[in-house]
Amino acid sequence: MLSSFILLIFSGYPVAWILAGISVLFSAGSIIAYQYFDVDTYFLTDWRIFGVMVQRIYTQMTNWVLVALPMFIFMGLMLERSGVAEKLMKNFVELFGRFRGGLGVAVITIGILLAASTGIVGASVVLLAMLSIPTMLEQKYSPAFASGIVASAGTLGILIPPSIMLIIMADQLSLAVGDLFMGALIPGVMLGLMYIAYVVLASIFVPSLARPKTDLPPISFKMVLSTLWAVVPSLGLILAVLGSIFLGIATPTEAAGVGALGATILAAMNGRLNKEVLKDVSIKTSITTAFVFGIFLGATAFAVVMRSLGGDEFIGGMLKSIPLSPEGIVIVILLITFAAGFFLDWLEISLILLPLVGPVVSALGFDLTWFVVLFALALQTSFLTPPVGFSLFYLKGVVPPSIKTTDIYKGVIPFILIQLLAVAMVFYWKDLVLWLPGVRYG
Amino acid sequence: MAEYNVDLNKVEEAVAHKAAVEYPRTLVSDVLEGTVEFFGKYTSLLWIALMLLIVANVLMRYTLGTNFIALEELQWHLYAVGFMVGLSYCVLHDGHVRVDVLAEHWHPRTRAVVEIIGLVVLFLPFCYFILSYAWPFVERSYRINEVSAAPGGLPMRWLIKSVILLAFTLMAMAAVARLIRAFSFLTGFPRERKPSSK
Amino acid sequence: EFDRVRWQVPMGFPSTLTALGDTMPEVSRMVDEMSDGRVTLQTFEPGALIPALGAFENVSNGNVPAAYSWMGYEWGQLPVAALFGATPFGLESQEFLAWMNFHGGDELLKEAFAPYNVYPIHCGTISPEAAGWFREEMDSVDKFEGLKFRAAGVGGEIMAEFGMSVTLLPGGELYQALETGVLDGTEFSLPTVDEQLGFYQVAKHYYLPGWHQPSTNQFLYVNMDEWNGLNAQTQALIENACMAGNAMALAKAEALQGAVLESFKEKGVTLHQYPEDVLEAFEEATDRVMARRSESDPMFAKVYESMKAFQAEHRTWKHLGYLPRDWGVED
Ligand code: NA
Numbered sequence A: 001m002l003s004s005f006i007l008l009i010f011s012g013y014p015v016a017w018i019l020a021g022i023s024v025l026f027s028a029g030s031i032i033a034y035q036y037f038d039v040d041t042y043f044l045t046d047w048r049i050f051g052v053m054v055q056r057i058y059t060q061m062t063n064w065v066l067v068a069l070p071m072f073i074f075m076g077l078m079l080e081r082s083g084v085a086e087k088l089m090k091n092f093v094e095l096f097g098r099f100r101g102g103l104g105v106a107v108i109t110i111g112i113l114l115a116a117s118t119g120i121v122g123a124s125v126v127l128l129a130m131l132s133i134p135t136m137l138e139q140k141y142s143p144a145f146a147s148g149i150v151a152s153a154g155t156l157g158i159l160i161p162p163s164i165m166l167i168i169m170a171d172q173l174s175l176a177v178g179d180l181f182m183g184a185l186i187p188g189v190m191l192g193l194m195y196i197a198y199v200v201l202a203s204i205f206v207p208s209l210a211r212p213k214t215d216l217p218p219i220s221f222k223m224v225l226s227t228l229w230a231v232v233p234s235l236g237l238i239l240a241v242l243g244s245i246f247l248g249i250a251t252p253t254e255a256a257g258v259g260a261l262g263a264t265i266l267a268a269m270n271g272r273l274n275k276e277v278l279k280d281v282s283i284k285t286s287i288t289t290a291f292v293f294g295i296f297l298g299a300t301a302f303a304v305v306m307r308s309l310g311g312d313e314f315i316g317g318m319l320k321s322i323p324l325s326p327e328g329i330v331i332v333i334l335l336i337t338f339a340a341g342f343f344l345d346w347l348e349i350s351l352i353l354l355p356l357v358g359p360v361v362s363a364l365g366f367d368l369t370w371f372v373v374l375f376a377l378a379l380q381t382s383f384l385t386p387p388v389g390f391s392l393f394y395l396k397g398v399v400p401p402s403i404k405t406t407d408i409y410k411g412v413i414p415f416i417l418i419q420l421l422a423v424a425m426v427f428y429w430k431d432l433v434l435w436l437p438g439v440r441y442g
Numbered sequence B: 001m002a003e004y005n006v007d008l009n010k011v012e013e014a015v016a017h018k019a020a021v022e023y024p025r026t027l028v029s030d031v032l033e034g035t036v037e038f039f040g041k042y043t044s045l046l047w048i049a050l051m052l053l054i055v056a057n058v059l060m061r062y063t064l065g066t067n068f069i070a071l072e073e074l075q076w077h078l079y080a081v082g083f084m085v086g087l088s089y090c091v092l093h094d095g096h097v098r099v100d101v102l103a104e105h106w107h108p109r110t111r112a113v114v115e116i117i118g119l120v121v122l123f124l125p126f127c128y129f130i131l132s133y134a135w136p137f138v139e140r141s142y143r144i145n146e147v148s149a150a151p152g153g154l155p156m157r158w159l160i161k162s163v164i165l166l167a168f169t170l171m172a173m174a175a176v177a178r179l180i181r182a183f184s185f186l187t188g189f190p191r192e193r194k195p196s197s198k
Numbered sequence C: 001e002f003d004r005v006r007w008q009v010p011m012g013f014p015s016t017l018t019a020l021g022d023t024m025p026e027v028s029r030m031v032d033e034m035s036d037g038r039v040t041l042q043t044f045e046p047g048a049l050i051p052a053l054g055a056f057e058n059v060s061n062g063n064v065p066a067a068y069s070w071m072g073y074e075w076g077q078l079p080v081a082a083l084f085g086a087t088p089f090g091l092e093s094q095e096f097l098a099w100m101n102f103h104g105g106d107e108l109l110k111e112a113f114a115p116y117n118v119y120p121i122h123c124g125t126i127s128p129e130a131a132g133w134f135r136e137e138m139d140s141v142d143k144f145e146g147l148k149f150r151a152a153g154v155g156g157e158i159m160a161e162f163g164m165s166v167t168l169l170p171g172g173e174l175y176q177a178l179e180t181g182v183l184d185g186t187e188f189s190l191p192t193v194d195e196q197l198g199f200y201q202v203a204k205h206y207y208l209p210g211w212h213q214p215s216t217n218q219f220l221y222v223n224m225d226e227w228n229g230l231n232a233q234t235q236a237l238i239e240n241a242c243m244a245g246n247a248m249a250l251a252k253a254e255a256l257q258g259a260v261l262e263s264f265k266e267k268g269v270t271l272h273q274y275p276e277d278v279l280e281a282f283e284e285a286t287d288r289v290m291a292r293r294s295e296s297d298p299m300f301a302k303v304y305e306s307m308k309a310f311q312a313e314h315r316t317w318k319h320l321g322y323l324p325r326d327w328g329v330e331d
């Protein structure tokens, strides 16, 4: 089943409906095999499995943990419309453009600040690319370097909370969303800082990669003030959202709703809010939410059929029979995740793979919060790995033709390596994840 | 000093990631798509309502120190209608994620054929089976007069359950519309409808 | 010769929850062993196939041949079911077994579910649940006014009588809701189970006894058509294994609570027993709710009356035949 999925995915037909369709085809095949050819099809012997699917769809509808999801999406889209990113870019370039790699650092910083766009990776990458690629190329940044910076900075949002990826993972494994947010915060920011460190070091040691801007006026107090003024509102909003969850004042759903309103107010303050924008953001929220839930539905159908055919026991048994230490098994799982990331996107992997490996990892005695953050880090690379890497797709769609696909591929390699380094660090220092949730519960 | 004004419509365009082949419009498909568009557009506004509802619930919790179960249940009712109806809207606007690394190099006709096969073999059968099993699901809820299991919760569970029927009907409509259009693109039948003055 | 049976049995509780969730896996192990592998009742964790609260609905619709759950969850669909799951100020585990098997309870159960094409089998009963975790001390009836509380089944409706705002959140979300003050209090299950969910970290007042749930009864729902398709020997196998499951669940639940309560004290939790006036107020509210419900639902009335009749008959024995509850356990 998995392999037919991976094959079909390249037909260019929507992923969600491939998953759903495969579940129909395999059900039909199993039912015919059972009823006419007396084949042992485990539990899948008639069409009633679709009754189970209807029930599962209804469960998605009543799943109030996921109410936070469209609200965070709304908040992210609204932040993009609010003009905050443009303001940040202008100020950062003025302030940091004069240093080696300064532009790159500015882009990544904006990526971190915009991380509240909660994983609408497409939009973050495109927005960052449009803002910064022309300027970077003008400054003779190497095309590969520039596109690597944008692609990876744009994906930070999916990891740094609030993050729809973490909400979905929490839902899959019945973990508290707040715990995962807190657990992912330090690794996420750490990853952003590692990107920055790489950009700085690379541009110092290989000056041809990135040249500083020379036509800038000297730093003035006013410039610093105006930069702060650009940073404070959006940073404040993110801190308020995360802080209220951290301090136990609000549930993630409440924080998301209030955050969405906050972003709307921010847009209004920047003079960007009007009826059109509001309508547009709502429609985009529908479409983005729907594409996430489309894959949800497809994956749920897929999972039920696979489970009824005995797939769970098969994969669980296979993982447990690996002749390695518990740590070894976790490493194998992470490698599988990383490899799956070349072909599949984070959403399918979280929905199909995570429920299979979660119980195994927990049975091995590991903390699931730690594991999920590790898993999320490994998954995040899936955006950057060709051939199916969404950041790369989106980036390619908007860069000038002077940047070739090979440039983009070359550019992301160092960032993928950094990503793997971060996975290793979190693997060895569990406290990077567990310390913050621990503080919270005293 | 460079200005950093981004044309957001270009952002949207780049993100939309469409099938890239524009199929001709026909009479029947226009009617079907019009219906889906209507539902999609208006349910989108539910997100604003949901946002306000959540904020209102939070305010009530902190000012009055209490909460109303019915209003809390209304939160997930809105969310459920929003995303379920959104699914068909997303089909209409081709927002469901495609992996077209290979497909983008194919001839438009090949892509249309793939589209038709996908709709007929994968998507429509799924809609059919879900609809046929959702019917007894809703009917039963109506027959036993199911209500929320929480006291003070919302009555008439069959109503929210029937959103599954609505959503999948709309999805099937959007799919059939697409099917007709792709077919028209390949064979010229049904005849293309010239976009009226718009 | 046993029939060759292979059923998916989704459960309403994860198998990790002591006595609540690990009974059915044990029953299915017994069935497997006794039939030498011919009868497989493969349990599935909540959500793996169907949601935790969907057992009755899916068995009734025939989507799954059987499922395992607590009947209190059926309050929104089939209110009478909740009485079998647990009745406030109702039957304790051994009384419930007595009523079910020797005072007509089982017949009523089958009667209530027959219209829904479901054959339920009593398959696990456990000790009283706790009354709940509160962030504040609950020393008077007034304190319940406006309280945000999680409760399931009939108990929830009774608490609503006190002006409490009652929700039915799933177990996994309770911790955070309690922490953020979305809830002021929650009940969930036995002390051992409550410990597993970590409530003691965020609420420091633990109230007993579980007046709303003097026993908690789980059932194996079997789709009627599937059940009728089994031969008598296979039917007997499943029913007897469930009866063994009842004994086992009760023993396990009783065995573990004392130690856990002690450990709560060490973790800074104050254990409270509700004062009599609070319990009396609860009982009064129970009578009101039960009378109201009985009026509109004849089957509900019939079952409740039967239970009450048994309680009345049993009363003298319960009162005189046992040592008083506080005999020898005074601090
Ligand atoms: Na984020």
Ligand code: NA
Residues within 6 Å of the ligand: A341, A342, A343, A344, A381, A382, A383, A384, A385, A386, A387, A388, A389, A390
């Ligand atoms: Na990838």
